[in-house]
Amino acid sequence: MSATQVPGPGANVAARRKDLGLSQVAIARRAGVSVSLLSKIEVGDRALTQGVGAALARAMDLTLDELLGSAPEENLNELNYAIRRFDIPGEPPEHPERLQQEVDKLNQLRWNTELARIQIRLPSLLANVTSHAHLTGEPRAWTLVADVYGVIYWLAARHRWMHLAELATMKQRIAAERADPIAAIVAARDDAGTFLNSGDFTGGLAIIDRAVVQAESTLTGRERAFGLGVLHLRGLTLAGRLKDKQTMKRYVEAAWRAADEFPEEVAKHGMQFGPEQTATHVISTSSDMDQHRKALDTAEDLIRAGMTLPANRVAPVYMNLGRSQLALGDQDGTIDSLEKAWAAAPEMANVHPTSLELTRVLASQHKRSNPRLTNLVKKAGIIL
Template sequence: MGVPGPGANVARLRKEKGWGQDRLAAAAGVSTSQLGKVERGQRTLTQGVAASLARALGLPLEEVLGTAPVPLNAETSLKSLYAAVRRFDIPGDQTVSAEELSLSLRDMVVLRGDGDLSNLLARLPDLVAKTQAHAHSVNTPESWAMVSQAYSAVYWLAARHRWMTLADLAVTKQKIAALQADPVSLAIAARDEAGVHLNHGEFGDGLSVVDRAITQVEASTTGRQRAYALGILHLRGLTLAGRAKERHTADQHIQRAWSLAEEFHNEANRHGIHFGPENTAVHIVATSGDLNRHQDAVSTLAELTKNSRKITLPATRISPLHMNIARSELALGNRDKALEHLEQAWKLGPQLAKVHPTAQELLRVLISRHKRSNPRLTKLARMAKIQF
């Protein structure tokens, strides 16, 4: 079962409400022409515009974007994960060593980096249960940091599928655990909390969370930890500001992130969350697209990969990078280049591309614009389970 394209949902939701295009466009602050192109598959629906449409329709953003269905063979794992989350405050009877948990958490980081959503979902219920039992048993900052890390993975998985009830629960538990851990864990929890606001289309609220967390980090950390914590928060800030079309705020976060990234020759990686020059560039590519600075997005990628430099980030970061470059190339009128990058996104992270709204929208628009049969598009459409 495929994920319906976000733009394809808009006309259906509008008609269910009994609204014409003029009424919805006016309520959302977009042109009727733009809305019509989105509904017909001639223009990609960005998540910023989707948030405006969701607010106008009085619907959750995930309903407009389309919630990814739970695969039939994963329903048991998802139910088990919810059960583990509900037992957050209940000491478990499982005995497990810190060393064993560290290894399991490292495996989880690899699965997350590879974009292996199915195996991550299969393993998370047991990992969440064991980290919680261990933390209740030893009650040390290190043990609660492990719980916080596990819940960061739960949030990430839920956000990818737009399972927002689970995402909301995950960041709540993550923050409680992080408060008993360390300042960097708390900064990661704030980043994920702001991410929930991002996923709901509440960009201003997300920026408020980021600003508050930045103040806390500046008062509680020093050295490399401080640079890392501030860096991941500024990356979240520039993404939120870009979606909100707040160019000045976005540029402030971009400048600060670049400055902090200069302190890292290689990408810093804590629990699968990267910061450094590469991930900063990846975020700037996406935000440049959100702000309609499409040539800037293409130039940023060219600078990142000049002299045949290979990007060291995992697939879960490079696949969305190609999606966002494809979006900018399409906006610049370069359909062939857009298709090339979309193919790369699918090659590097097929499970991620299958549920990602940007990948879905790009494929829908490319199909709409190609008047002749294209075997490459047909192949992607079959993988996405989209009618061609």
Template sequence: MSETPGPGANVARLRKARGLSQTALARRADVSLSLLTKIETGQRALTQGTAATLARAMGVTLDELLGVARAADETRVRELTATIRRFDIPGEAPPVQEVARLLGDVVARRSAADLAGVLDRLPALVAATQSRAHHTERPEDWAAVASAYSTVYWLAARHRWMTLADLAVMRQRVAAELSGPLAVAIAARDEAGTFLNTGDFDGGLTVVDRAVVAAASIRDEHERAQSLNALHLRGLTLAGRIKDRREAERHRAAALRTAEQFDVDEDIDGISVGPANTLTHVVATDVDMENYRAAIDAAPGAVDPASGLPATRIAPTHMNVARAHLALHDRDRALDSLQDAWAAAPQMARVHPTSQELLRVLISLHRYSNPALTRLARRADVGM
């Protein structure tokens, strides 16, 4: 069996590069030596909460430990970065219809988890939206800029390109403040996401709490509900990563209250708010908090096709169900759920650290040939 990808495999590599023994790292991170050994050898899946703890103990960020995913087109990444750099140097302003077309296309591809398609079109979208907004200075045009940069953050976070993600949320915040309160709330949600992606969960919770206070005063009732739902869901995820049950319950209760104000889930340029999306976050946090049975029982409602949720929400939910099954030693159902994640969003599954880690552990644990696992490993370009 050849070496497989996955964050857990990076733990041993980073530990050895720093001259640390397993005992020394376990002591520094305050984790059991048995757990660390199992993580490194692929007998236990590395959770992002534990990964953040190990990363801090080794003096690296969470994204460094998880590993950076390769871009489908490195030239497009350079083009996107150059376009972002020219934020204050607008080009010719395109007509509003062209901006709407570009934004609609990118949002649709984001919802379908078409990472390559999003990357291919983002440079043109970013250039068009910021050029038009600089020329018109209208709030609705700045809202389009904020939405474009929200998608830049989303794409960068999926690949753990955190320098690009940080730059994106900085630009997003500027555009949002020239737009309106909903855009400001979404920008704060994405800013908290950069803290989540680098393992600074407490810092992310502080960003969320500040934004919740501001969002509570939004005059438009519907925008207030959209803003608060998005923010509390981010807070729920952050609290779950550090297993802060009290904080998680506070955000969970608030998210559920705001979700009740929606008959169906709504899409804000690629970001879902509403009851079904709230349930996907509840499932994820239940897994983080080791409430595995609760997560498995709730999951069918979260992945029901009738919910209308995009692939970007369906696939991670299947991954979280796979985590729960694996924690309960049900490898077959874990593999089934991981296959469901790949079916829903193959490009996302290929770069997602949870998917990579689940596949690594399943390969390590299976001591016999499993045709389904072999097929999945082949799709992921992993040797067995």
């Protein structure tokens, strides 16, 4: 089976392998996984994890995003035009005093996971903040440019448009060189994200380690704690994908120390950080490390306490909870978690590889009719 909008990750493994004319035995040997596991992933008996996916991608000489599949790149001409004109300022914006407010509105759409509305707003806002930054040369103005490119990266990563994501982080880094110091730290975090999305987890960790040193020497106070916190969380995710327990422990301990500075979640530069955000990453990484009971316990504690996080963080909590529930054989719990992910962030659930993969595996495993699952399959565009 395959998705009509975004190829189901596990199903795409089989399609890519067959396109290359390679056997399961050959790919499994190259990737260092068992033939049995590969077979189960391809037919939908097991969910494809990001770590195994990266190994299979390398075995096929692909990047992870190429293996997982991506959404069609539609209506990007205006955005690409605005990106190309990074060094060619246009007309000054009519109301430069409103630019910060407009960027804040854009980030609110990001937190609400309104992907379509973000894509519509980006070209004109990017052109305006870029022109204003060239006109004034102020670090604050260039920070706005870097922040908008951070949103472009986020949008591209959600759809797995990785060429656009990498272009966005390149422009983000250039803008950050002229911006406030925190912009460079956020840009490094997003740059490491392109390594994460392509399956180069070791390269991503190198970016994070270098950025941590930079943050420690350039930032102070709560801004320092925020910058280090978002870096440590990205490092935690990368270490989990590598199943590197020692590095994972180092990052999670550092993230909790940074979170101690924030009794409540804070939002800056399109991101949130604090105790809840740290807990969401512990849930995800625990699932990556096959520590499913820990993932469930952490998720239950977080949900019971009442999450204050926005939709773009709530939905992944439920997706990762569903990963661990499925791994432990709780199919009904997985369906419940997927429904909550869709309720929190439907546009994200519609393109997220975890949502698609869990739905594909549930559809393969269920032998009896289940209206709730049928509804999820229909929304995800899975063909049975």
